[in-house]
Amino acid sequence: MSKEFVIGERVRVVALPPYVKTAEPMPMLRPPDVIQLGEEGVVVDRRPGGFWSVRFARGIFLLDSQFIETVPAIADTESEAEANDERSHNVPLDQKYI
Numbered sequence: 001m002s003k004e005f006v007i008g009e010r011v012r013v014v015a016l017p018p019y020v021k022t023a024e025p026m027p028m029l030r031p032p033d034v035i036q037l038g039e040e041g042v043v044v045d046r047r048p049g050g051f052w053s054v055r056f057a058r059g060i061f062l063l064d065s066q067f068i069e070t071v072p073a074i075a076d077t078e079s080e081a082e083a084n085d086e087r088s089h090n091v092p093l094d095q096k097y098i
Helices: 072-090
Strands: 010-013 019-023 042-046 051-056 060-063 066-071
Touching: none
Parallel strands: none
Antiparallel strands: 010 042, 010 066, 019 060, 042 051, 051 060
């Protein structure tokens, strides 16, 4: 059974396939070193057969779900905490000292 991802979700390469296929109208096979182990990308599209179009720094490639995993959203949690902290400091001056 293949893993499911959400369009726009960040994923990480956990294993390199023997070759990588580009996600162009006329796909080409590329050597696996166009992406790196641990490189992160964004899911662009779902393709038949458990393949996902993923945008990396060097292009958009088709990867089987066994080669990628979801990146935990720890950074999102930290940015939310910072935003909440900033909101608490944005009290109007006339209300701050009442």
